[in-house]
Amino acid sequence: MTTPLKLKVNGREVAAEVEPQTLLVELLRGPLALTGTHVGCDTSQCGACTVLLDGAAVKSCSVLAVQCAGREITTVEGLARGERLHPVQEAFVACHGLQCGFCTPGMVMNAVGLLAEWPNPDDNEIAHAFEGNLCRCTGYVNIVESVRQAARAIAEVSR
Numbered sequence: 001m002t003t004p005l006k007l008k009v010n011g012r013e014v015a016a017e018v019e020p021q022t023l024l025v026e027l028l029r030g031p032l033a034l035t036g037t038h039v040g041c042d043t044s045q046c047g048a049c050t051v052l053l054d055g056a057a058v059k060s061c062s063v064l065a066v067q068c069a070g071r072e073i074t075t076v077e078g079l080a081r082g083e084r085l086h087p088v089q090e091a092f093v094a095c096h097g098l099q100c101g102f103c104t105p106g107m108v109m110n111a112v113g114l115l116a117e118w119p120n121p122d123d124n125e126i127a128h129a130f131e132g133n134l135c136r137c138t139g140y141v142n143i144v145e146s147v148r149q150a151a152r153a154i155a156e157v158s159r
Contacts, residue, residue, distance in 0.1 A: 010078025025060035047133030050106035057113025097146030099137035
């Protein structure tokens with residue numbers, strides 16, 4: 001038995017039929033073909049599947065698709081405006097906040113959520129916000145610097 005579902009993904013209205021147990025990450029990667037959201041662990045430990053749900057960073061492997069009815073989802077594919085990357089994406093590139101890239105979409109989405117809530121986080125706040133995002137390659141130093149640079153860039157644009 002499937003359930004009809006309407007939600008907004010990356011600024012556009014979408015409709016889907018989902019099984020009640022379908023996870024948001026499965027909907028995004030499957031029928032919606034938004035494969036930038038990665039599946040890393042299926043246990044909400046790694047954060048590779050992080051997206052924004054009504055503006056807040058959530059692990060999409062821990063949310064049922066039906067819980068998102070009428071809500072707004074933003075994936076890493078929805079951050080850029082045309083050819084212009086989001087400031088967080090630009091900062092991750094400029095500061096080398098990625099290596100293999102597998103965790104990067106989740107890291108970027110978590111950073112966007114963090115900076116929306118705390119525009120000028122200190123290093124402890126950044127570290128705390130990223131406790132649920134695992135990276136096996138970078139050592140996090142450049143990820144933290146990416147968040148700092150993105151915060152500065154966003155603040156500059158807001159002036």
